[in-house]
Amino acid sequence: MSRWRAPQAASTAIITAEGQARLKAELDELWRVRRPEVVNALAAAAAEGDRSENAEYTYRKKQLGEIDRRVRYLSKRLPELKVAEAKPTDRGAIFFGAWFAIEDDDGRTQRLRIVGPDETDATLGWISIDSPLARAVLKKRVDDEFEAPLPSGVRRFIVIEVSYEAPAKTQDA
Structure with missing residues (x-):
C-alpha cells in the first residue's frame, strides 16, 4: 500500500x-x-x-x-x-464569527458559531466556515429555513437566533 x-x-x-x-x-x-x-x-x-x-x-x-x-x-x-476583527454592518444575518441557534425538523436545537478551520471545536459548537452547514447558513436571518447537505443526508433547519456577542457563561451549581 x-x-x-x-x-x-x-x-x-x-x-x-x-x-x-x-x-x-x-x-x-x-x-x-x-x-x-x-x-x-x-x-x-x-x-x-x-x-x-x-x-x-x-x-x-x-x-x-x-x-x-x-x-x-x-x-x-x-x-x-x-x-476578521470587524463585525458585519448587518448583524441580523449570519456571517463569519456569528453565534447562532438552529432547529431541525425533529425539534432539536443546536447553538453554533462560525469560525476559521484552524479553531473549530465540536465541544463548543464552533464549526468551520468551510463546512457544508456553515456554507448553507451564511446570510440567513432569524426564521429563515434552509437545507444543508450533511454526511447523513440533506437536512432542513430554521434559524432561531443570531448574535455577534459571546453568550453568557452559565454557572453550574
Whole structure:
C-alpha cells in the first residue's frame, strides 16, 4: 500500500482574534516549554545506553517529532491567516464569527458559531466556515429555513437566533 494521499482542498485562511491568540499561545507553549522538556528527557534516555531497546528513547523521539511537526505547521500557518476583527454592518444575518441557534425538523436545537478551520471545536459548537452547514447558513436571518447537505443526508433547519456577542457563561451549581 502506498503512502500517497490526494491533496486536501485549501482551507479558508481566516480566523477570529481569539483564535489567533490561542494559536500563538500554543506555538509559544510548544516552543518554550514542551519542546525543551522533551529534549531534556530524550537526552536522559539516550544516556542510558543501548538505544535500540530503549522504549523511553523511542517514545521521546516520536514525541519530539510530533512537537516539531506542529511547530512547523503553526509557524507557516499563522502568517497566512487573516484576522476578521470587524463585525458585519448587518448583524441580523449570519456571517463569519456569528453565534447562532438552529432547529431541525425533529425539534432539536443546536447553538453554533462560525469560525476559521484552524479553531473549530465540536465541544463548543464552533464549526468551520468551510463546512457544508456553515456554507448553507451564511446570510440567513432569524426564521429563515434552509437545507444543508450533511454526511447523513440533506437536512432542513430554521434559524432561531443570531448574535455577534459571546453568550453568557452559565454557572453550574
